[in-house]
Amino acid sequence: MRLLLLLFCFGLSTLSLQAEDGYRLWLRYDPIQNTALGSAYRAQLGQLSIGPDVDTTQATLAASLLELRNGLRGLLGVELTPARISVGTSGAAGGLRWKRVGEDEVAREGYRLRQRDGQLELAASSNVGFLYGTFHLLRLLQTEADLKGLDLLETPAKELRILNHWDNLDGTVERGYAGFSIFNWHTLPDVLDPRYTDYARACASVGINGSVVTNVNANSLIFREDYLEKAAALADVFRPYGVRLYLTARFSAPVELGGLETADPLDPAVIAWWAEKTREIYEHIPDFGGFVVKANSEGQPGPREYGRSHAEGANVLADALAPYGGIVMWRAFVYNSDPEADRAAQAYEEFVPLDGKFRDNVMVQVKNGPIDFQPREPFSPLFGATPETPLLLELQITKEYLGQGTHLVGLAPLFSEVLQADTRQNGPGTTVASTVSGLAGVSNVGTARNWTGHPFGQADWYAFGRLAWDPALGPERIYDEWAAMTYRPESKVRSTITEMLITSREICVNYMTPLGLHHLMATGHHYGPGPWVSDLSRPEWNPAYYHRADSAGIGFDRTVTGSNAVAQYAPEVRAKFADPETCPPEYLLWFHHLPWDFQMDNGNTLWEELCYRYQAGVDGTEWLAIKWAALEGEIDPERHAEVSQYLTIQQREAEWWKNACLAYFQTFAQRPFPDGVTPPPHDVDHYRSLDYPYAPGIRPQW
Amino acid sequence: MRLLLLLFCFGLSTLSLQAEDGYRLWLRYDPIQNTALGSAYRAQLGQLSIGPDVDTTQATLAASLLELRNGLRGLLGVELTPARISVGTSGAAGGLRWKRVGEDEVAREGYRLRQRDGQLELAASSNVGFLYGTFHLLRLLQTEADLKGLDLLETPAKELRILNHWDNLDGTVERGYAGFSIFNWHTLPDVLDPRYTDYARACASVGINGSVVTNVNANSLIFREDYLEKAAALADVFRPYGVRLYLTARFSAPVELGGLETADPLDPAVIAWWAEKTREIYEHIPDFGGFVVKANSEGQPGPREYGRSHAEGANVLADALAPYGGIVMWRAFVYNSDPEADRAAQAYEEFVPLDGKFRDNVMVQVKNGPIDFQPREPFSPLFGATPETPLLLELQITKEYLGQGTHLVGLAPLFSEVLQADTRQNGPGTTVASTVSGLAGVSNVGTARNWTGHPFGQADWYAFGRLAWDPALGPERIYDEWAAMTYRPESKVRSTITEMLITSREICVNYMTPLGLHHLMATGHHYGPGPWVSDLSRPEWNPAYYHRADSAGIGFDRTVTGSNAVAQYAPEVRAKFADPETCPPEYLLWFHHLPWDFQMDNGNTLWEELCYRYQAGVDGTEWLAIKWAALEGEIDPERHAEVSQYLTIQQREAEWWKNACLAYFQTFAQRPFPDGVTPPPHDVDHYRSLDYPYAPGIRPQW
Structure with missing residues (x-):
């Protein structure tokens, strides 16, 4: 022995x-x-x-x-x-x-x-x-x-624990920062990359039991016979690991693929087309999970084009799936370009009136916040507001708005924050977690050798699965597990990594969008700061629409004097958010437009506090680098060097965010930078001039 | 012990x-x-x-x-x-x-x-x-x-042994079938992927000493300061391994990046811009190798726009590089869309008159054949025809036209065939190898875990390096080495793999373009057969331009009764090619338009021979599968399964090529299929109707 x-x-x-x-x-x-x-x-x-x-x-x-x-x-x-x-x-x-x-x-x-x-x-x-x-x-x-x-x-708390892959049939990944799609549609169904099995294993190891393998910006071609054979081959690989395959359905598929003249969900030919197509899918994939649909959103086709409601659109697909036990996950991510409307209020306005009108096998899939996966948002007011409609919570694991592929930002605190948020819709303790029937996470994996590009991106995949299984799990516990398994179960290693991950999300909020600011990123690729952008065709695509900085102050008034979107929350929550004195500072500028000299509880003016927060974010990235440096020799040199290199980028880009945003906001605030805050080395024109046409995560352009 | x-x-x-x-x-x-x-x-x-x-x-x-x-x-x-x-x-x-x-x-x-x-x-x-x-x-x-x-x-036979990466700054690879580019411009210069080192190691292990890391369809942005820092970081990684870094130069960079009004190579401001930019490059990369230029070719900008010759264009770059010892590799891949001209003759017509007009540090980079990396072409008549201009031989390692990422086709026989071809330009024994100063190979590597997607794609990278070092090496010896090192040095393993690789190229020629046929592939992605395509805007982009099948026969008459492109070869070579009785059957339809009943040496009619060759190609893929199956248990199960899966694709696609081409050509030949040839199961309309919009290797389309 x-x-x-x-x-x-x-x-x-x-x-x-x-x-x-x-x-x-x-x-x-x-x-x-x-x-x-x-x-x-x-x-x-x-x-x-x-x-x-x-x-x-x-x-x-x-x-x-x-x-x-x-x-x-x-x-x-x-x-x-x-x-x-x-x-x-x-x-x-x-x-x-x-x-x-x-x-x-x-x-x-x-x-x-x-x-x-x-x-x-x-x-x-x-x-x-x-x-x-x-x-x-x-x-x-x-x-x-x-x-x-x-x-x-x-026992899993939620029955549906699903990854959404925004992966295109040509192999690119929308908002993917880890290479191409792991699903190679060209070589399927013949080539069964061992990665497919390892993907399913990894999912199963954290309890993920479903995978939507195609982008919500959907492509009808996935329903063509040869692509169904490819999808079936994937489903065959996933099945032993308890992972069901789902596909995104393009609402206009009956026209584009079926050759019909309409995709009107009440048209008998359309109904028949979906029924027949669904039958064909189940012939290939007997345990097919169902459809995810992004309809009438950001240019995607949908029922509104035919004067039909989202419920009428969803129900035709639901009826097609019902005989086989499939479900429709219909996304609530809709907004129009009305300059008078508040984008944050629109999903609620659209879907609450439809409560009760969906078939039993329809779930409405709601992003965690009212806008779009920002570093911090209050929970969406839809949670708990549709008693007759089961909801799925959609989280973004890929870090479109949190530093993308190069920043170390642990998302478990973000996920947990929204899961534990108390909607009060059904009395105290009506947490978001308690209101939803499952979780959908927008995946961050790609063909990178380590799956996620940044080695710590793995921790977000892990955390999503663990929280979908048990939303009550503490982020610390999750990261402690992950660190021990992924690096070493030695006490200094796991505690350091856990502390870094736990702290990193607040660091990121501070250097990007502190105090409830949101949507300050550059256009298109969303890489880096762009608070000055105000000339895009749709008003609600402009950062200036959200921060509303002017000589008087900064922030989006969503109280009764403004858009009154705050009224969508339950009375107790509404009351807290609606008053700047009781509104938590992390949501302050989400709900209020406040003067630069507004007094914060800690005695700072709003301008000072904003500056200090940005500075704290930058300082935080330095702290991350120091913590990580102390692990040299404690873990393998390859991954230690890799993370160190990414931390260098994060430090530089945190400064970029801070400098660009403060230089810009100072043009309105017209106040000096407080002591302890390093002034931006350039004026705002410098930051506006920077240009990164090939930042990843969007469709490559010629 | x-x-x-x-x-x-x-x-x-x-x-x-x-x-x-x-x-x-x-x-x-x-x-x-x-x-x-x-x-x-x-x-x-x-x-x-x-x-x-x-x-x-x-x-x-x-x-x-x-x-x-x-x-x-x-x-x-x-x-x-x-x-x-x-x-x-x-x-x-x-x-x-x-x-x-x-x-x-x-x-x-x-x-x-x-x-x-x-x-x-x-x-x-x-x-x-x-x-x-x-x-x-x-x-x-x-x-x-x-x-x-x-x-x-x-001692290396050639001083320049260079890989060309058709990799774009956004991470995509033109004609790449193994994922994204291994060069991540977004995270450079901070993140030094260990893959960069392993890439340089692999290159050095076979004697490759240069790497052009950007696409010949070039992007001026690579010359921007921040990108030069990124390029310098790569050069630093490559340097210990004897690999010099080169970049592609976009001819219009002085306008696009420099803000000049012209890129006219004789304009003093343009000359100064290139001199200053080159100085700046050498400040970052002291051992920078030089520029590759694709000019006035397929829409790329070039000197012809200003009424200047290729020599005048190349020389301005050469003068900028000369003080630092850098070189210009100016591509001869040019052709225009004149329906009266023969594309095969144009590079020679354009460049032979320029012989002697280039600076000493200019090399003209010539593709192996007169068209474009087809499964088989005669050698380009430019080799040996420019005594005062050093030439580089450009080979394509990525298999754009030989089954792309999924077919097992060893390229060493192709490379060796052209290297050993006797141009007779300076008496017998003036092989192509003897006329060139170096070899450039269009790389097939990408972010695939195994670098090349198909495991056997590695053998082409290996063979390119070995042949650039010593063009006299036999393909058998090269593959024997590769098989022993990559799989196992056991006799059955290495001999089987060597035999498969050696034989596979002829198999591919047979199922795609036998008897000198060429350019029969589908449009754009070049995936699969498209011999019927005849409606593209430029005549020489159409397969029908090349095969010229009609009721009388098939083939491109390049003799004196046709385009007379054959006259560009040395007299002995010309004489052999120009007569269908002496022309080797592998080049027959390259040089001749012959009646369907033309008698081949073996007694078959041309139509019969064409059918038999296609069938032999299909049969060959079955033979490959049998040979490979016999290695089960002899090598690791992972790579055995992987290759088997790819062979399934190859067998199916070989049948597709054969069936589509024979069904199409039969519409002209109007003759029955000979015994032993399985008739196509569908008519030509079926094959025309097939549609693969997301075949890889081209810029993804929305």
């Missing part, structure tokens, strides 16, 4: 020949360094007794067993010996046991992990429960948890 | 936990399986004596030492112990020795590897010679060569 261990450690040093490229995500399964703990784990996990009704020839159970074997081989150097046991027996003492139970004991998708009579028992009622339980067990080992006295029952 | 070996082998099995993803290319350095040979190598290579004047703190020598250490650690489990020795001593007997010699003994870039007094001596006059010699030594080990009696002297 001692020799075996020695051999095992030697194996480790050989492994290190292979540079750490990040491909393995948090599922690295490198040998556990803690010898005592390793021995204890080996003692517990050398044998697997497989109970009756657990048929490991079934795909999901086979995948579970494979994962367990690979995990234990990597972590412990153990070659697992599974043994089938019969009814009434319990298998080898001291081992692991898989036990099938009824849904009354453990709900579908859930699992129970507990010590019992010296055995570690994994019990589940569904195959995927064994898979999720296996990943949980491996996570316990990877995070060096104590297995003694283990007794836990896990 | 025995224990060490045991440990080493255990390490190996642990390593295999890491799935084979192809990232390591042919530089895998996995442990040598042949025990006896491993022992012999270990006996020879445990120690390194470093002679005087070999300063391993210099970057290239440090890189050589690092490579040697990593290689020997991986291959042999040896931790190399380098020892510095002084003048007059020879270091430890039985070891390896690095010895600096004069250029009279070993030319710059060259090296000598020989056994001497029990030592293996690597001698070089330049630092990069040690690097190349190190890679050669490691290759000997990887291919399990005998080191006994080793005595070889290697």
Whole structure:
């Protein structure tokens, strides 16, 4: 045994020949360094007794067993010996046991992990429960948890835990900062990139159970026979991992692909076309999940073109899907270009009157805030406001507005903030989490070797899955797990990384859009600051529409003296937001246009506070770099160097944001920079002149 | 020692936990399986004596030492112990020795590897010679060569061995089938992806010493200060590996970037602009290689717009570069849209009259054939026809016209065919290889984990470098090396893979464009067959322009009765090509329009022969699949499965090519399909109706 261990450690040093490229995500399964703990784990996990009704020839159970074997081989150097046991027996003492139970004991998708009579028992009622339980067990080992006295029952809080890929059929990714799409439609269905399997594994490891593989700016071609075969090949790869495939539906597909003259949802030919197309889809993908639809939004076709409502549009698709158990996820992200309207109010105005008019298998998918994935927004007033319409919470994992592919910004605090926000729509404690039926996250993965480009982008994928499974999980706990699994389960490593991730979101808010400011980014690619932009054709595309800075002050008055969008919130919430004295400073300029000398609670004027916040953001990026530098030698040099290089960009761009925004706002405020705030080295014309035509994340232009 | 070996082998099995993803290319350095040979190598290579004047703190020598250490650690489990020795001593007997010699003994870039007094001596006059010699030594080990009696002297046949990347600043790659560009201009100069280093290593391992990192369809922005800093960061990474950085120059840059009113090369302000810009480039990149220019070609700007010649255009850039030792590589790929002209004749017509008018530091870069990288073309008549103008041979490594990213087609036979072609321009033996000063290869690498998408695409990169170093190398030898290094040095593996690669090019010619046919592909993306296309705005963009099929026959008459382009060849070559009786069948329809019943040497009519060739191409893809299937279990399962999947695509698409082309040509030939040829299952309208808007390799369209 001692020799075996020695051999095992030697194996480790050989492994290190292979540079750490990040491909393995948090599922690295490198040998556990803690010898005592390793021995204890080996003692517990050398044998697997497989109970009756657990048929490991079934795909999901086979995948579970494979994962367990690979995990234990990597972590412990153990070659697992599974043994089938019969009814009434319990298998080898001291081992692991898989036990099938009824849904009354453990709900579908859930699992129970507990010590019992010296055995570690994994019990589940569904195959995927064994898979999720296996990943949980491996996570316990990877995070060096104590297995003694283990007794836990896990059930997902939400049934729908879905990734949305804004991936185009030509391989590009809208708002993707990690290369091309991982889905290669050209070589599907023949080439089954092992990455497809590893993608599904990673999703399953955090409980994600659905994937929308096409962009919400949709393409009808996905419904063509040959593309359905490609989609079916992906679905076949995902299925063992409990990941259902969904597609985006372009509302005009009956015209573009079907050759009809209209896509009017009440036209019988259109209804028949969707029914037949849906039948064809299910012929290829028997467990197809359903459609996501972006309709009458940013130029996408929709029912309004035919004088029909969003409900009438959604229902025709819902009726087509209903016989097969599919659902429609209809996005509430709509706004028009009325200069008199407040964009923040429009989704609510459009969808609340439709409450009750949707079919049972329609869900309305609502972005976390009323605008568009800003570094901070108050929660959307739609949450809790449509008692008869199930909602999905849409979060953006890809960081379109939070530094894109190069900034270290942990999103779990943002996700958790909105999930825990109390809408008060049904009394105190009506959190956003409690009002939604599931979570949809706009994915940040691409063909980068490490999936996400910035190594810490992986943490956002991880956090999304964990929070979709259990919205009550604390961001600290999630990041502590991720850091231990992805880097090392050593205390300084995990605590430093956790602290960096937790703090980074507020740092980003400060250097980009403090105090409730929003939508200050440059046009098109959204890369970098552009608060001065005010000449775009649609008023609500201009940053100036949102910050409304003038000589009198700054901010968007959404109270009764302004757009009164605040009235869409429940009375208690409305009252708090509507009064600048009670409005939390982080939402202050979201709801109020205030004079530059407005007195903040801390005694600063608004102008001073704005300056200090921007400065704090910049200082925060320096703090991040110092924290990270202290981990040199504690983790692999490849990923340490990589993150350091990205931190250099983040520091420079944080300064850019601060300098550009303060130089610009000072032209209105006409006040000096307070002590402790480094004045911008250039005037605003310099920042306006900067030009980055090839910033990533948008359709490449010639 | 025995224990060490045991440990080493255990390490190996642990390593295999890491799935084979192809990232390591042919530089895998996995442990040598042949025990006896491993022992012999270990006996020879445990120690390194470093002679005087070999300063391993210099970057290239440090890189050589690092490579040697990593290689020997991986291959042999040896931790190399380098020892510095002084003048007059020879270091430890039985070891390896690095010895600096004069250029009279070993030319710059060259090296000598020989056994001497029990030592293996690597001698070089330049630092990069040690690097190349190190890679050669490691290759000997990887291919399990005998080191006994080793005595070889290697000097590159050509000074310029350059990759051209058709990579755009937005990350896309024109005619790239392996993802985005490996050069991430957005995150440069801060993020130095380890891939940049591994790219340079791979180039150096096959002797490639230059890299043009931007597309020939050029973008002036690359000359902006911030982009020059990015380019300089890449050059810094490449430099230790002997790889010089080059950029493409957009002829209109003085207008677009410089704000001048003209780009007329004789305008003093334009001359001054190029001089100043070049000075600025060398400030950033002291060893900058020079410019590649595509001018007055396919819409690119050039000197002709100002009534100036290509020579006048090239010379202004050459004068700017001359003080720093830089060169201009001016592409001869020009053609206009004159329906009376023969596109195949135009480069010669344009450039031969300019011979002698270029500055000394201008090279004219000529594609291998007169048209555009077709599966087979006769060599360009420009080779050997410009005695006063040095030429570069431009080859396409990316397979725009040979199945793109999914077909297994080894290009070494194509490259070698053109290199060995005898132009007779200066008597017998005036091979193309002998007429050129260097080779430029259009790269096929991208962000795919394995660099090239199709695993066998790596072999083309490898073969290009090896042939640029030594054009006389046989394709079999090159592929044997590649197979042994990339897969396994086991006899069945290397011989099977070599045979597949060698044979595959002719298979591809047969299923796409047999008997000298050319340019039959679909429009735009060039994916799949489109022989029927005849309605494009420019006549010479239409396949019908090239095949000229009609009821009388098929082929392009380039003899005196036609375009007479054949007259551009030297008399002996011209005579052979001009007569259908002596013209090799592989060029028959390139030079002749022949009746369907033309009698081939083998007794078949032309129509029959055409049918048989297409069928042979299809049959060949089946043969490839059978050969590959026989390697199951002999190599890692990951790459075996991957290649098998691609072969499925190739078989299907070979049938598509054959069926589409034969169905189309039969509409003219009006003859039955001969026995043994499977008739197309559909008529030509079916094949015309197929539509693949998102085939890769072109700028994505919305």
